[in-house]
Amino acid sequence: MLDLLSVFASHPSCNPSISRWSNGENVRVKKLHDLKQWLTVADAARYLSILFGEDVTDADVFRLGLDGQLRLSVYFVNGARGRCGPVVSGSDAKxxxxxxxxxxxxxxxxxxxxxxxxxxxxxxxxxxxxxxxxxxxxxxxxxxHGLLLGDGKVLEYAEKTVLLDGVWDLTMLGHERLEVEQIYQSLTGGPEVDMSFQDGQLDHPIVSREDGTYCQIHERNASAHYRPAACLPVDSVIVVRTSALRDLEARLSEPDQRADKPIARRERATLLVMIAALAQLAKIDVSKPSGAATAIEHQSALMGARVAARTIENHLKHIAEAIEGRSA
Structure with a gap:
């Protein structure tokens, strides 16, 4: 349950935007959230403000989604069309x-x-x-026969499109990631996003649901035929499932085992050298941390355990020093 009662009304760090929840409204909000399957981004930001004890903006919610910390979803208000199917290994694909x-x-x-x-x-x-x-x-x-997703995975979609309604999760494997990035940049005064993938097959939105079904969104062209959509439908809304908020809250409440036993400097250097060796086998050039981080982030997303590119880049920057230390 989204237990908003766990937030103390008299928390000393509460700022004005959070303290408005301290007058008993949190009880009513808790009951309302328990009845909902999803929240708007604005409502999710308000909930996270209470959870974190500090202001959380809509932009923060989108950033958490891009960094793989919070699962974002899309609500198809008037439905959508897509070619759907399971994700299988390349050896099992038709x-x-x-x-x-x-x-x-x-x-x-x-x-x-x-x-x-x-x-x-x-x-x-x-x-x-x-x-x-x-x-x-x-x-x-x-x-x-299907959509190559990388890492030997294939979206084995059906020949015909089907109706998609309700809420579907954003996989962040296709064009939907660029759309979320553009929203984030717009909210934070950032630059325009280059709305194109290097891989043309993934230059279209891909959504999924918990039963393992993945769908590439399609749209109708001038000839009334369906083709892969350039973006999410204009009448769709990005939302956050309440279950995704519960998952985030559960992770935050777990004790941090790493804090009990931090990685020693020597062990960290050893791990970095191992990463460098594996990257070389995979033909990833870690001497260019930014490009390598983007490739590794994409791979981690396909594995269902996304690690943000900037986090990866921060670690990759220390590889040269680690190798030099081992060679000395």
Missing amino acids: STIEWTTPKQDPEGTHGLDEDAVRALTEANLISEADLADGITVVNFAAWV
Whole structure:
């Protein structure tokens, strides 16, 4: 339950914007919040102001969402359309493999590398007997039916769109992240956000719900056909589930084990060297902390454990010093 009674009315740090809740209104607010499945961003900010004992603005709520501390959602006021399905591993995703022989395409380039031959045999398109007979394959092509999310994950969505209504969670994997970032920058007087992803497939909003269903939002074009939407519907509203606020409150109430036993300097240096080695294996250039941090943040989001880019960058900046210390 959203226990607003845990906030002491006489808390010495309460400022005027918070103290207005100290006159008994918190009891009524608690009961009202318990009945709601979601809150507006403004209401979520007021609740967090009480929880933290200090002013929390709408911009702070959006920043918590961007940093992976608070799950943001979207309420489709008039519904939306999307292609939906589960997220599966690339090896389990539906795929199509096509190939032709020299007889079918005499002008083709003969021969395939080992990976292509292995894919054909695993798909039962070529048998071991065929290989023994010296069959040659040309013009090999393979593709996955779905949206590539990275980290070997695929959104295996259906061919047809379906109606989305009610509240869905923002995955922060697609264009919705840029939209939230733009709202945050606008509220804080920041710069305009470049509203495009490097990966075109993810340049569209992606939402999810607790049963594991993911959906890429679609919109109707001039020909009345549906296509991937450029952004969230204009008649949708970003909200915060009360369950997400409970999750945040539960994490804040957990004892900080790290405070009992801080990481020693030597252990920290060892971990940084290990991170550098793993990054090199993954072909991530940690000598450029900002770019590396963005790539690692995206990967952590796909794992369901997002770490903010600025937090990652702060750690990566110490790698060179750690390596130098171990080499001395």
